[in-house]
Amino acid sequence: MKTIPVRVAEVVDETAEVRTLRLVRTDAAPLPEYEAGAHIDVVGPTGMTRQYSLCGRPSDRSALLIAVKREPESRGGSQALHTVSAGDTLEIGQPRNLLTLAPDADRHLLVAAGIGITPLLGMAHELAERDADFELHYFARSREEAAFVDRLESLPEFRSRIHSRFGTPRDELPAVLADLVPELTPHSHLYTCGPEGFMAEVIKAFSPVVGNERVHLERFVAAETDTSGDQPFTVELDTGEVFEIPAERSILGVLAENDIEVFKSCEEGICGSCVSGVLEGTPDHRDQCLSAADRSAGDQMALCVSRALTDRLVIELY
Ligand code: FES
CATH class of the missing domain: 2.40.30.10 (Translation factors)
Known part of the structure; x- marks a missing residue:
């Protein structure tokens, strides 16, 4: 790197x-x-x-x-x-950037929990500077544990747009999120970051309303994947080199073993460092970093965890 x-x-x-x-x-x-x-x-x-x-x-x-x-x-x-x-x-x-502001949104709803405020904070600053239509909902266990909250509430550009919620019991979260649904416009995009259980509730509340493509998330932990049915497949690089990927090995691991340098960091499908282009074939996405839109486009994949739905993939290393 x-x-x-x-x-x-x-x-x-x-x-x-x-x-x-x-x-x-x-x-x-x-x-x-x-x-x-x-x-x-x-x-x-x-x-x-x-x-x-x-x-x-x-x-x-x-x-x-x-x-x-x-x-x-x-x-x-x-x-x-x-x-x-x-x-x-x-x-x-x-x-x-694994998380970006949607250019076609007429309203942006930012929903953060705990340290998940950090990626959404830069987005909120940007939206405030653009004078865009947005709301920031910030959940934390208590005010003492809510980083930045005092400063944000004191900034004129945030004062009417930040909604801090402290100590919301887990079983009340669905109802609290449901109360936010009327804030959505037909072209709203929603961005969320926080613990897995929290984001699952956010997805459950908003995906049926705005669609999966308009819900954007950033994860901090790797998902658990069932690897018992994994099959070998072939990877060809755009340079012409060909590698067999055994069922129990990752593309990244095989490339590293063959001295092919790939930018990497987490090796768990979270950070996006190893994301590379897919020129042919269909990836089996197992990462937590690409958006739903990126996945359905099928032209990039995380080499550390994702596999293939076709016998062969042609990959362009970034
Ligand atoms: S190394 Fe982090 S997503 Fe692959």
Whole structure:
């Protein structure tokens, strides 16, 4: 991965578990431009790479802002980033978008839970700057655990558009979400990020109203997949090289074994790093990063987890 050297310009404790890092370049070069909803790979102090959403204003070219929640159950990436201080240096990757604002939407409904606020925050900033029609619904266990909420509620451009909900019991969530349905217009798009169970309720409430293609989500955890019926298949690269993918191996694993370099990070179908083009054949999508529209287009796939519904795939590495 070609990385960009950055310095931590500022660390802010947003809650007891969430801190924001403001990142600036260590050289005089400009930071990369990015679209609202983008995320970056961050190589932490221990060398572990993790993905974090960019949660500042996309129009702010002076710094990139990420929010890191300390996850005791994680493999240590977030813990390590909780040890960095202002002045420390890190490496980051180029911004990538798995979640983007729909250009044809006449209204945008952003529904976040917990740390899932981070990708939606950059989108909310962008929509506010465009003076677009949007509402941000932010669910958290308590105000103390809701990162950014005080600041957002104090910003004039957000004041009437942010709706904070604290401590909603799980069994009341469907009714609360159903109350939001009247806010939808015929061309509304909905964006959600949060725990799996939360997003499942959001999908259940809104997909029947606006359609699957207009519900966009960002996931943090890999889905469990039944691999018992997996079959071998053939992958041909656009360079002409041909590889047999055994039932128990991934495309990514076979390519790596043959010294074919593919950009990768999570290897769980979440981050989108290994997404590549599909020129022929039909992918069996098992990732959590491509949108419903990307999947049905069938012209790209995540090589770390997805397989083939046809005997052969022709792939173009990005
Ligand atoms: S490496 Fe993250 S989606 Fe494949």
